[in-house]
Amino acid sequence: MLYLVKLYADQQALGGGDKRIEIGAGDAAQARLWKAEGRLMGLWRRADCGGAVFVIDAESHEALASDLQALPLFPYLRNIKVTPLLAHPAFPECSKS
Amino acid sequence: MLYLVKLYADQQALGGGDKRIEIGAGDAAQARLWKAEGRLMGLWRRADCGGAVFVIDAESHEALASDLQALPLFPYLRNIKVTPLLAHPAFPECSKS
Amino acid sequence: MLYLVKLYADQQALGGGDKRIEIGAGDAAQARLWKAEGRLMGLWRRADCGGAVFVIDAESHEALASDLQALPLFPYLRNIKVTPLLAHPAFPECSKS
Amino acid sequence: MLYLVKLYADQQALGGGDKRIEIGAGDAAQARLWKAEGRLMGLWRRADCGGAVFVIDAESHEALASDLQALPLFPYLRNIKVTPLLAHPAFPECSKS
Amino acid sequence: MLYLVKLYADQQALGGGDKRIEIGAGDAAQARLWKAEGRLMGLWRRADCGGAVFVIDAESHEALASDLQALPLFPYLRNIKVTPLLAHPAFPECSKS
Amino acid sequence: MLYLVKLYADQQALGGGDKRIEIGAGDAAQARLWKAEGRLMGLWRRADCGGAVFVIDAESHEALASDLQALPLFPYLRNIKVTPLLAHPAFPECSKS
Amino acid sequence: MLYLVKLYADQQALGGGDKRIEIGAGDAAQARLWKAEGRLMGLWRRADCGGAVFVIDAESHEALASDLQALPLFPYLRNIKVTPLLAHPAFPECSKS
Amino acid sequence: MLYLVKLYADQQALGGGDKRIEIGAGDAAQARLWKAEGRLMGLWRRADCGGAVFVIDAESHEALASDLQALPLFPYLRNIKVTPLLAHPAFPECSKS
Amino acid sequence: MLYLVKLYADQQALGGGDKRIEIGAGDAAQARLWKAEGRLMGLWRRADCGGAVFVIDAESHEALASDLQALPLFPYLRNIKVTPLLAHPAFPECSKS
């Protein structure tokens, strides 16, 4: 099932330098896994530099939560917005990676 | 360029019956055009029945606005939220339809 | 999967009298179906008289949306808030009707 | 009487590691008590990883507040939303554990 | 148990003249009943002319909802905010009318 | 004149242990003074454990502000909501302690 | 005592033409009364054309509410924000008209 | 002086067809006047089709309000957000048309 | 020109004791300057102890910003709300100190 997920990181707590790069790389690796599993419909970043936005297919809410907690960025997230999505009747293909 | 778009329709003004079906069909036809043009990254509906969510590639903000105004649903929209998106460095493919 | 759903009806549009009673009865009948299917974890009303709150197990977001649209009250809803829920690790039983 | 309760923890203050596990276990033990007393209608977690959601039967507002303060997580809560619920006339059973 | 209740009426729908006076008188009669039953801790109006504020002792959430629905003003209410209150340990007397 | 006052304390800054107990006792002592002066219409706590709610009769806004600043909890308050109240025409007695 | 008052009129309900002018004149006459009584500290309009802002000295919350209800604009107000003000210790003169 | 102004029109009240075109043309003519007077720093439309955004130099708040009320769209505006702007010290030229 | 200004201080950062008194005195001295210049229409404090509210006549937005930054309290302000005001046609005198 599809979920639109918006991440809001605590930029001051995250800081800069290597830590931020390392965490970003870890998140990307995680996302590649999702992609390989055919579960990532799309992954983008907000142009306001506020964080990532992605549409992910997860078997269940539980699977989604595990996906979120597997992100190295997770401890630095001050808010996560989750919006359950439906396949659009005219565009079923958008719901398959 | 990519935009995350959330539509909020005035359900009472839209009413039900044929008009709603006709407008839905018209919107879907419009979206198929976007898809054929390779511009629709994804089109879904919110599970809260509040309206559509889509990620669209538009050449410019102007093109996006035209896309929105071309929707038969447009006159019934009480709010439209537009979030500019960036391709994710690790997932450029998500930004090509 | 579980969803916490809060309904916000347009009380003026809904009006009073038989129509409101009839719609209420129709909604209850719908909920009994969910219950018979073992999908209704709980159905309550908010004490602020603002509308119903329920936790429902739906196979998918699509199933949830169909459930919502099957409610006679649906055309009178000005807002629906949907929060995906996880079974609590220590209380799996709360996730089975 | 029934209360829908949403907990919002200060994730940074809570931190990770043993402390978080220990607090989680303590909360679960507390909830088992409620369950044994027949007072817990349901306990879930939000899929946005923001915290727990539960419907609890407490004799009074006072009893509810004591329940909340008995949670090991209590000192780390930056917000608690409490919504009083009514039994639904068509579903009295949802109001008995 | 005590509830702080704030009423928000749709002033345009309520209109002026006799209807508003009649409804006001009906609400006051209702409140006198609560008072006679020893359940009304206090009833005031907001100085912003937005509506009534009262602290009422109701046996249960159900009783509270019935109290609200018994108000002639009920059909004209666009929002009702209910905040469950506890007796203050140092001021038990505030919780008895 | 009457004011509905809601206090929002910074729970982390307030911490627990003796300090919290001492401050609570100080606040209660202060409230007893108000009561003795016939100025406290009601003092309660919110069941969401968010803080106190009270209706106080203060001679003037200045007197109210002094009352608030006299509370030992004052330095730990991150927000105070003040709503001026009117005596209800049908219930003048609610406006006298 | 001083109150900062912001008025929010329903511009569509108010309409234009003579009615708006007549109501405006009526409001101004009312304000002149306040001024003559030495109660109007200041009366301005918001540059966003959203409505009036004034600081008024009213003997009590009741007096303030009467002042508001005496305005011809009152039936067209969809919201009124009232903020109780204190004289500033260094500027007592600001609190006398 | 400079003001950032965001207009929010009531799209349903405005409707479509000739009226909308006529009003749009009238607004544009008004803006051309501002431009000719060297007062319009920029005029754009929001890509969310929600309305115009402009930075205007007005001699005073009064002049700004007159500018707003001179717009044919004015009666259809449900909200206007006005943000006073300063010239940026490093970019004085941005503050001259 | 007139501005309604609301100050929101970070009370914890400001702390108490001499520093708070010293800053308060500094602010008052600053305001006396404004008064002497005939620019201060009114200066009050909110009864919710949240901070100062004043209506000031500043030659320009720039002058206003300088006024704000000249306040000793400025580094402790977490938010400043500025609302441009117009003289009321019926009360020009309110716009002259």
Place this chain on the structure above:
Amino acid sequence: MLYLVKLYADQQALGGGDKRIEIGAGDAAQARLWKAEGRLMGLWRRADCGGAVFVIDAESHEALASDLQALPLFPYLRNIKVTPLLAHPAFPECSKS
């Protein structure tokens, strides 16, 4: 394409003194680059001292994000609001620096 950008800095984290001046100078230098590239439609500061507001022409959302991250102030920003803008049909010139 044009973007309206509002910056919200964490004033306490930014502090005062040389660091603030140095960062301000760095930001200005960055903006001069944009200006030289013909991309800066306008750069202003909010009179509420809350931060900068600018309209920038960026080739793409990506270019915009790079522009934002190139600002020395970037690590101190707790929020950035980005609103995509369209050229106004009657004022194409506003969309060229």
